[in-house]
Amino acid sequence: MLELDGVTVRFGDVVAVREVSLTVAEGELLMLLGGSGSGKTTTLETINRLVEPTEGTVRLRGEDVRALVPHELRRRIGYCFQGTGLFAHLTVAENVGITPRLLGWPPERVAARVAELLELVELPAELAARLPDQLSGGQAQRVGVARALAAEPELVLFDEPFGALDPITRESLQASFTRVRRETGLTGVFVTHDVIEALTLGDRVAVLRDGALVALGTAAALRESDDPYVRKLLDAPRRALGALA
Numbered sequence: 001m002l003e004l005d006g007v008t009v010r011f012g013d014v015v016a017v018r019e020v021s022l023t024v025a026e027g028e029l030l031m032l033l034g035g036s037g038s039g040k041t042t043t044l045e046t047i048n049r050l051v052e053p054t055e056g057t058v059r060l061r062g063e064d065v066r067a068l069v070p071h072e073l074r075r076r077i078g079y080c081f082q083g084t085g086l087f088a089h090l091t092v093a094e095n096v097g098i099t100p101r102l103l104g105w106p107p108e109r110v111a112a113r114v115a116e117l118l119e120l121v122e123l124p125a126e127l128a129a130r131l132p133d134q135l136s137g138g139q140a141q142r143v144g145v146a147r148a149l150a151a152e153p154e155l156v157l158f159d160e161p162f163g164a165l166d167p168i169t170r171e172s173l174q175a176s177f178t179r180v181r182r183e184t185g186l187t188g189v190f191v192t193h194d195v196i197e198a199l200t201l202g203d204r205v206a207v208l209r210d211g212a213l214v215a216l217g218t219a220a221a222l223r224e225s226d227d228p229y230v231r232k233l234l235d236a237p238r239r240a241l242g243a244l245a
C-alpha cells in the first residue's frame, strides 16, 4: 500500500535520510523508531510531500506521490504533527473538521464527522467549542489524532503523538489509540523515540540511525537482532529497570 524505494533527503551538506526502503501493508502500523535527529520526521514528510526526496521514490498504492496533486494527497493521507500543530485560533471542532471542510464536505456532514471523532478519541462533546490553549496536553493530542483521521484517509502519519506527555497520560492515550486502530482498521506510520512504545504499539518496527535504516522487523525479530545499535537500544529499558533494583 505504501512503498519507499531508496529515499535519500539532503539539506545542503546534511544527509537527513539515507537510501531508506520500506513497505507498509494494508492495515499495518509501522513504527519508526530512532533518536533525536535520526531522520524520523523527514522520512515521514517525504510520504505526504512536505519534503521532496533528493533521490528515490515514494509510492502510494503503486502510484508515485509526485504525480498526485496536493488536495488529493491531503484527502488520502492524514497527518498528526509532532507537538499537535493545532491551529491556535480555531476551536477543537474547527481543527478536527478542517480537512473535510477544505475538501468541500457539506457543513452537516462535517459536524457529524467531528462529533463521531471526538467520541472515538474519548473527548467529551463540550470540548468542541474550546480553543487549543484551553486543553490539557493529553486532550490536545487526542484532538490531533482525531484531526488526522477526519477525512477518512487511506494512510495516517503520526509524528510522536504522545512524545511530550507524562507516563500515565501516555499510557491512557496508547490504550485509546489501540482501540481506535481496532475500530478503524487504519494503515499508518507512527514515529516514536520510545523503545517500549515502538515494540508494543505497532506490527513492525523500523529503526533509523543517522538517517539510515538499521533494522526492520517485528518486535520478536528485533530482539534476535545482532546489530550492536539495535541491541543497545533494546537493552536501554532493561538497564533502566536494573538501575532501580
Ligand SMILES: Nc1ncnc2c1ncn2[C@@H]1O[C@H](COP(=O)(O)OP(=O)(O)OP(=O)(O)O)[C@@H](O)[C@H]1O
Pocket: 011, 014, 015, 016, 034, 035, 036, 037, 038, 039, 040, 041, 042, 043, 082, 193
Ligand atoms: N529543513 C531542514 N533544513 C536543514 N536541515 C534539516 C531540516 N529538517 C531537518 N534537518 C536535519 O535533518 C536531520 C534529521 O531531522 P529530523 O527532524 O528528521 O529528525 P527526527 O528524527 O525527527 O528528530 P526529533 O526526534 O528530534 O524530532 C537533523 O540533522 C536535522 O537537523
Ligand SMILES: [Mg+2]
Pocket: 040, 041, 042, 082, 159
Ligand atoms: Mg521529529
